[in-house]
Amino acid sequence: MIKEKVAIKYLILIYWTFFFLTGVIDKVVPDVYPFWVGADFYTLFIKLFASLEIKNPIYATITLAGVSMIEIMTFVCYLFALCSRLFKNESTSDNWFYRGVSLSILLFSLFTIGDQVFGDRFTLLEHSIFWIILVVSWVLFKHNSLLGDKALHFRFTRDVKIGLILWAAIVLIISYFNFGFSKNTFANKLEPVHGEEVVEGIYKFDFPFLADKRTLEYTIRSFENKHPELEINYLYTGPNELNTKKKTHMLLYVFTEEKPMEVN
Numbered sequence: 001m002i003k004e005k006v007a008i009k010y011l012i013l014i015y016w017t018f019f020f021l022t023g024v025i026d027k028v029v030p031d032v033y034p035f036w037v038g039a040d041f042y043t044l045f046i047k048l049f050a051s052l053e054i055k056n057p058i059y060a061t062i063t064l065a066g067v068s069m070i071e072i073m074t075f076v077c078y079l080f081a082l083c084s085r086l087f088k089n090e091s092t093s094d095n096w097f098y099r100g101v102s103l104s105i106l107l108f109s110l111f112t113i114g115d116q117v118f119g120d121r122f123t124l125l126e127h128s129i130f131w132i133i134l135v136v137s138w139v140l141f142k143h144n145s146l147l148g149d150k151a152l153h154f155r156f157t158r159d160v161k162i163g164l165i166l167w168a169a170i171v172l173i174i175s176y177f178n179f180g181f182s183k184n185t186f187a188n189k190l191e192p193v194h195g196e197e198v199v200e201g202i203y204k205f206d207f208p209f210l211a212d213k214r215t216l217e218y219t220i221r222s223f224e225n226k227h228p229e230l231e232i233n234y235l236y237t238g239p240n241e242l243n244t245k246k247k248t249h250m251l252l253y254v255f256t257e258e259k260p261m262e263v264n
Contacts, residue, residue, distance in 0.1 A: 012137050013082040013093075016100065020075035027068045041067075048118045067107070074103040094141075101138045105131060190214070192222035195254065201230075205252040216252070223254065230256040 030038040045060035077100030084093035108131040115124035193215065195203035205219060224232070234255035 009141055010082075010085065012141050013078060013085060013097065016104070016137065017075070017078040017082050020071060020078060020104075023071050024068075024075050027064075027071070048114075048120075051118060067110070070103055070107050070110075074100050074107060077103060097141060098138075101134055101141075104134050108134065190218070192218040193252075195219075195223065195252075198253075201256050203254045203256065205254065207250040207252060211250065219252075220254075227256070229259055231259045232256055 026038050027041060029036065030040045030042065041064055042060065045064050046057055049060045077096050081093045081096035081100060084096060108127050111127040112124055112131065115121070115127060193205045193207055193211070195205040198204045207215060220232070232254055236253040236255065237250055
């Protein structure tokens, strides 16, 4: 048996602890692996500063290091808060949680300022929503005593059993189709894409789901081996309107010309 207000505190701590844990991992592993797709924040920061005509990478490096430092400190605060709560040290847990929330609000405040400076209105909305959620989390964590001492009772009633059976059936069905889709598509990222000549000297390559930079390397290497008489002089990706599914699909056009005849 667990009290409702205690359960809410645990849920808040668990959420933010794992939120910032994955954020830290994302900084350490900025690449694509099975069951993980990292974000290359270093390249992103380089491009953002370059948009302001600040092309020296030292500024992007320092900024990313500062952001990572705050994010790691925030994760440690939430982790300590969760561990203290598990060991029934509520006052220490509350102190660490407030430190974590303060650092989180500072971090997302810096993000929103950066979004406006760099003109990224989409992520401005995203970071602003997280800022608001943090404030709501703090209010719920601090003032959920209004719920009183109501206890949560977990009983396997008839409705609960029916719900669990329905949940298990839906999970099994979705998992079956997901594993089948993964089996048929994930291997495509390791296979070269075969293009078609749409105009003389121009070949179109329709990259499959989950294709990445390695797929591009395999494709170009395979194309050069298949067409030794051609020389690639330009690569063009179609506009965003043609590249559907955002990051999971890409149209590539390869412009070629005949290699000059070798004179003995």
